[in-house]
Amino acid sequence: MKLYDAAxxxxxxxxxxxxxxxxxxxxxxxxxxxxxxxxxxxxQTISRLYRIAxxxxxxxxxxxxxxxxxxxxxxxxxxxxxLDRDVYGAQQHAxxxxxxxxx
Amino acid sequence: xxxxxKILAPCGMLGYGFPKKSFENGMTHHPDAIVVDAGSxxxxxxxxxxxxxxxxxxxxxxxxxxxxxxxxAARIPVIIxxxxxxxxxxxxxxxxxxVMEILREHGIRGLKVATIWADVPHDLVEKRWKxxxxxxxxxxxKPLTEERLKAxxxxxxxxxxxxxxxxxxxxxxxxxxxxxxxxxPFAAAAMYRGHESALAYHLGKILECxxxxxxxxTTKDCMLGIIEKDSFIVRPLNERRKCTAISVAAHTFYExxxxxxxxxxxxxxxxxxxxxxxxxxxxxxxxxxxxxTTPVYKVKLEGAMKVAYRTFVVAGVRDPLLIGxxxxxxxxxxxxxxxxxxxxxxxxxxxxxxxxxxxxxxxELEPRPVPGHELGVVFEVVAKTQELANTICGTVRSxxxxxxYEGRKSTAGNLAFPFSPSDVxxxxxxxxxxxxxxxxxxxxxxxxxEYVEV
Numbered sequence: 001m002k003l004y005d006a007a008x009x010x011x012x013x014x015x016x017x018x019x020x021x022x023x024x025x026x027x028x029x030x031x032x033x034x035x036x037x038x039x040x041x042x043x044q045t046i047s048r049l050y051r052i053a054x055x056x057x058x059x060x061x062x063x064x065x066x067x068x069x070x071x072x073x074x075x076x077x078x079x080x081x082x083l084d085r086d087v088y089g090a091q092q093h094a095x096x097x098x099x100x101x102x103x
Numbered sequence: 104x105x106x107x108x109k110i111l112a113p114c115g116m117l118g119y120g121f122p123k124k125s126f127e128n129g130m131t132h133h134p135d136a137i138v139v140d141a142g143s144x145x146x147x148x149x150x151x152x153x154x155x156x157x158x159x160x161x162x163x164x165x166x167x168x169x170x171x172x173x174x175x176a177a178r179i180p181v182i183i184x185x186x187x188x189x190x191x192x193x194x195x196x197x198x199x200x201x202v203m204e205i206l207r208e209h210g211i212r213g214l215k216v217a218t219i220w221a222d223v224p225h226d227l228v229e230k231r232w233k234x235x236x237x238x239x240x241x242x243x244x245k246p247l248t249e250e251r252l253k254a255x256x257x258x259x260x261x262x263x264x265x266x267x268x269x270x271x272x273x274x275x276x277x278x279x280x281x282x283x284x285x286x287x288p289f290a291a292a293a294m295y296r297g298h299e300s301a302l303a304y305h306l307g308k309i310l311e312c313x314x315x316x317x318x319x320x321t322t323k324d325c326m327l328g329i330i331e332k333d334s335f336i337v338r339p340l341n342e343r344r345k346c347t348a349i350s351v352a353a354h355t356f357y358e359x360x361x362x363x364x365x366x367x368x369x370x371x372x373x374x375x376x377x378x379x380x381x382x383x384x385x386x387x388x389x390x391x392x393x394x395x396t397t398p399v400y401k402v403k404l405e406g407a408m409k410v411a412y413r414t415f416v417v418a419g420v421r422d423p424l425l426i427g428x429x430x431x432x433x434x435x436x437x438x439x440x441x442x443x444x445x446x447x448x449x450x451x452x453x454x455x456x457x458x459x460x461x462x463x464x465x466x467e468l469e470p471r472p473v474p475g476h477e478l479g480v481v482f483e484v485v486a487k488t489q490e491l492a493n494t495i496c497g498t499v500r501s502x503x504x505x506x507x508y509e510g511r512k513s514t515a516g517n518l519a520f521p522f523s524p525s526d527v528x529x530x531x532x533x534x535x536x537x538x539x540x541x542x543x544x545x546x547x548x549x550x551x552x553e554y555v556e557v
Contacts, residue, residue, distance in 0.1 A: 066353035080147020081534035
């Protein structure tokens, strides 16, 4: 199943002007825990999908109460300056959408 | 300490608007304070750099008119966080002029208006930086240099609850805060009345976005926060919305780098062990918020500098031959323009293309770079001066319009311009040049409170 179909919320946003944070929230605890326990959400995968060095990824955190996980990484261009294409960082979730997760 | 403390949050961003009915519903709950956040860095460095607001004056006044008249009638404090969006002196003055205008027009008297300035002198930032007490906040933040600091306009610091509590102690009825940590004005109102800081800050974190934590979520509707002895409740004020345990738990994900560890001025909020309980009436009760004060008090600084001037063009491309080789043609246009202006140093300007319908949003990260039947092309020239940006952009436009790529059939022109004139001089482009954590003696050191009796 594509992650976009498995998730109830899949979004990105600035976390300050120098970082992008991606939230993946589920409405089904089974799917959430299955993805969490599978270990597929890791630095290697995110690094590949976003073509960034693993050390540019600052957070990959699961939060059970909210049935979701969060990924935060450093922007290559800061918000709203020359060469930025997404000032609010609100449409940077696309690389995660088509990711096939085994659930 | 009063048993409960109620805060009415009209909207998630002052000037975004909210239903009058929700607000009036909120007032029937007899809130102890009305608090509204006006701040954001979301719209980029331009607002801080240029000293302009994110919302229009009329939009801000429309919201404030309801808030201030209701607050004055109920004799409860009204607190505005991060006035004018960026919270630097021009933004604070702009907000204050609107507040004063409303008080005058409604003949409201006998109030004390506090203004809390959040501007930080460049000298102080330089001094602390040289002492090693000013560090970049994030991997992508460029190091500070004397040159970059000098080129930076207003520098603001995000205030905590401390200066706001001072203003409440002075009996202020309306408090216009310069740049503040978004939850601080909410936390200050409750902490002033003796409520616990962990609950106050966690509630503030939720209320600064108003009804965004409800379902359906929005920043354009009102929310009520009720702090009790060892918990707080969030209650939507529009019957169309309700909070769920998950919607409130998930809210702390929003635009923060970590889902349950939140760093503020002098504090770290830890929400890992919170419980969220639905009360059956659309409201949710939260328990277990924790807070720690940091060993060294650090505040977040923000400052923007001008980096270039821009001129841009929006155009459409419908011809399939050109769509098929758009990036190649753009490179050729770039090269031809550079050759034509051989007397201009290449570092004085930059030509960039964004191809919507191909990879406009994601650029090189686009997982499916397949063009549609038409493309929206935005091209820009950023240069040392506006004049240079205008000049070169004009040449890019004419070169691109008539460029004779191989096999071309649409020999009369390559671009469909929706507007005349096609070239838009944009003005300066800014960059966040200061986004640092600076050590301070305490939460009051940088902020100056000023009072006016009306």
